[in-house]
Amino acid sequence: MSDVTPTEMMTVAASRALTSKDVCFVGIGAPSAACNVARLTHAPDITLIYESGTIGTAPDVLPLSIGDGELCETAVTTVAVPEMFRYWLQGGRITVGFLGAAQIDKFGNINTTVIGDYHQPKVRLPGGGGAPEIASSCGEIYITLKQAKRAMVEKIDFFTSFGHGEGGDHRQRLGITTKGPTLLITDLAIWKPDPETKEFTVVSLHPGVTRDMVQETCGWEVKFADNLETTPAPSTTELMTLRDLQERTKRAHEGGKAA
Amino acid sequence: MSKFIPLEQAVRENLNDGDTVAFEGFTHLIPHAAGHEAIRQGKKDLTLIRMTPDILYDQFIGMGLAKRVVFSYAGNPGVGLLRRMRDAIENQYPRAIETVEHSHAAMANAYEAGAAGLPCAIFRGYKGADLPKVNPNIKSVVCPFTGEELAAVPAIRPDVTFIHAQKANEKGDVLIEGIVGVQKEAALAARRVVVTVEEIVPDFKGLHPNLTILPHWTVTAICQVRGGAHPSYTHGYYERDNATYLEWDKVSADRELFAKWMDDNVLNATPAVFAERTKGL
Numbered sequence: 083m084s085d086v087t088p089t090e091m092m093t094v095a096a097s098r099a100l101t102s103k104d105v106c107f108v109g110i111g112a113p114s115a116a117c118n119v120a121r122l123t124h125a126p127d128i129t130l131i132y133e134s135g136t137i138g139t140a141p142d143v144l145p146l147s148i149g150d151g152e153l154c155e156t157a158v159t160t161v162a163v164p165e166m167f168r169y170w171l172q173g174g175r176i177t178v179g180f181l182g183a184a185q186i187d188k189f190g191n192i193n194t195t196v197i198g199d200y201h202q203p204k205v206r207l208p209g210g211g212g213a214p215e216i217a218s219s220c221g222e223i224y225i226t227l228k229q230a231k232r233a234m235v236e237k238i239d240f241f242t243s244f245g246h247g248e249g250g251d252h253r254q255r256l257g258i259t260t261k262g263p264t265l266l267i268t269d270l271a272i273w274k275p276d277p278e279t280k281e282f283t284v285v286s287l288h289p290g291v292t293r294d295m296v297q298e299t300c301g302w303e304v305k306f307a308d309n310l311e312t313t314p315a316p317s318t319t320e321l322m323t324l325r326d327l328q329e330r331t332k333r334a335h336e337g338g339k340a341a
Numbered sequence: 342m343s344k345f346i347p348l349e350q351a352v353r354e355n356l357n358d359g360d361t362v363a364f365e366g367f368t369h370l371i372p373h374a375a376g377h378e379a380i381r382q383g384k385k386d387l388t389l390i391r392m393t394p395d396i397l398y399d400q401f402i403g404m405g406l407a408k409r410v411v412f413s414y415a416g417n418p419g420v421g422l423l424r425r426m427r428d429a430i431e432n433q434y435p436r437a438i439e440t441v442e443h444s445h446a447a448m449a450n451a452y453e454a455g456a457a458g459l460p461c462a463i464f465r466g467y468k469g470a471d472l473p474k475v476n477p478n479i480k481s482v483v484c485p486f487t488g489e490e491l492a493a494v495p496a497i498r499p500d501v502t503f504i505h506a507q508k509a510n511e512k513g514d515v516l517i518e519g520i521v522g523v524q525k526e527a528a529l530a531a532r533r534v535v536v537t538v539e540e541i542v543p544d545f546k547g548l549h550p551n552l553t554i555l556p557h558w559t560v561t562a563i564c565q566v567r568g569g570a571h572p573s574y575t576h577g578y579y580e581r582d583n584a585t586y587l588e589w590d591k592v593s594a595d596r597e598l599f600a601k602w603m604d605d606n607v608l609n610a611t612p613a614v615f616a617e618r619t620k621g622l
Contacts, residue, residue: 110419133445134367134520146583147418149368151576154520163367163392163523164449172446172465191469195442200475206430208416208423211393214470215446244469257490258468335583 086316088269089228091288093119093324094316096180096226096267102127106178107171107216110148112226113180115324116267118144122323131176133212135161144331167212171219179220181213183227185238188281188302189252190225190245190263192217193238200240210242217243222261229268229299236302246280270296272313276305286311344513344563348612351535351562352378359408360500361388363531364397367522368418368581371573372505373397374566374615375537377607379503380404390499392448392523393418396572396589399425400607403599405435411497412440413448417593420586424593434596442476447494452523454496455530466492501561502531505570506554507577509538510545513557518549519576525554533561537569539578568615571622579622 089112096116100106102125108117110132121128121140129138134149138158145153154160161170170176184207185193194213198204217223223245227233245263246252253262263282266273272286283305284296289312297304316324346354356362356379364376376397379387388409389398396417401407403425415423428434443451450462463482473479473492482493504524508516515536517524528534534555541563545553569575572585592602606614 134369134522136520145419146581146586147368149418149520149522150581151369151519151574154369154576160520162521162525163445164453164526167446167449168453168464195471200471203431206415206422206427209412209414209442210444210470210472211414211416212445214444214468214472215464215466217470218468219465241469241471247469253469256469335587 086321088288090321090324091313091316092226092228092267092269094320095272095288095313096224097123097320099224099265099267100125100128100178104177105129105131105175106180107131107133107176107220109181110145111182113182114144115327116226117180118327119320119324122327123320131170133163133166135163135166137161137170142330143334144327146335167215171215174219176219177221179216179223181216181223181225181243183225183233185233185235186225186227187235187238189247189249190223190266190275190282191238191241191247192225192243192245193240195240195242197239213243217245217262218258218260220260222264224265224267225263226267229270229296231299231301234300234302246275249280250278270299281305283307284310286313288313289315344557344560345541346562346564348374348378348537348564348566351564352382352384355501355533355535355561356384358384359386361390363390363497363499363502363527365391365502365504365522365524365527366570366573367393367520369520369522369574369576370505370517370524370570371395371397372503372537372569373571373573374569374612375503375505375535376401377610378612380406380607390497392445394423394426396423396586396593399423399593400603402426402429402438403435403593404603407438409439409441411443413443413445417586417589420590424590425599428596441478442472443479443494444472447479447492448497449523451494451497452526452530455498456526459496461493461495463491463493497530499527499531501533501535502527503535503537504528505537505575507539507575509536509541509563511541511543513560513563514545514553515555515560515563516545516548516552517554518552521554528555529559534559535562535564536560537564537566539567539569539575541565566612566615568617568619569612571615571618579619582622
């Protein structure tokens, strides 16, 4: 399959990180696509949770928002939002939180709040939503985003959610007991935090991607693992599953009143 | 005095200039008809509370009716940013607004504390995050038993909460099914509660016994407004009008286009148009 787009490679690579044993808190956008491809391929028993309170949902099309009706209709159960955050997230029942990001730094700290100063922002972004507590209460965090210099920056403008802070044992020093960001999947590479410094390091390049391409689209000096691997290309099943899902989604969302 | 009154009267009698008000709904059951009636009546200097302000609060803010917005996610869900809210924050247009920003966990806990009659909510949150640096209402307490430091935020106590629901019965009990969101907490935290419903039925016999979320004596007023959540949805009645959310991105991007849209669709409309808008959804 030579016509795989970088975004498709990113989504498929992200889906592979999930297993049937996971209980996954799903962010909207790229994480949602990856989580549902996992569910439709190798991880049929994965529990997907959206912050609208839907637990164990299995939508036929990707939701436009975290509260689309189909998430509830296909869920094992739907709980109130306070219960979602108190019993299920804070209660420690979620193994993986899957987040997107507007801005990220090398330690997996995320900004989705403002570009510029908080009180006089250049761009006011939507804000954190569930992310601040997802980042600290889930067993571990996977992050997915497309590489760009303005997205992967040396210093983020606002800590919407905390990753590894200044690196090293910063999480432990704040009394956070969960692992934090353990995986970063971009459209070019797979990154994992260094065991000591916690700086994200490229461990695998997607097919056809060079080190230069990764560096040119990243705002900090990229570290590469010694035994750098190549990400296996998407299988026919993975790619067909993703494309079918997106085709169904496009049809459903454009429908509106005309449907 | 009857609880069952027209929406125009319910808004006039229960929402005052300067009030703290929540129009709650979590993607599902957003009370758009009630919000539009409040905008039509020009209720101003409002403190608007909602976890996910979305396009209804974008409309209040764009019309200059909001003084302060308390929120945890200010986006057009699945589409992008709230452009009228951005214009108010970035350019003070049409007026400056004060923002009080939280996380979802904090807002959900704060509504629950309001409903529970507590002064504040306590939870494990905001660790390492920057919001406590810019919101002085985020503080911490130490657990007297374990010594753990926990986040604390004030309870939310709106003057009035507006919600939309599927059904009321003739006594005025209110039923919600599907994604239940935070509406029960938002209603029980408020001094006054106004509910718009799709339909009023004689009684709830034969329906699932756990569906009633508010007994009649907790509700101030009930107004039947078919389609009253549009372009949000009402589970079992009509689906989310995603195309309208996508269209809002364009409408809200331009000040004049926005003003015209509000004239055509809100200021010169009535609650009756909502039934028409949800036909075929």
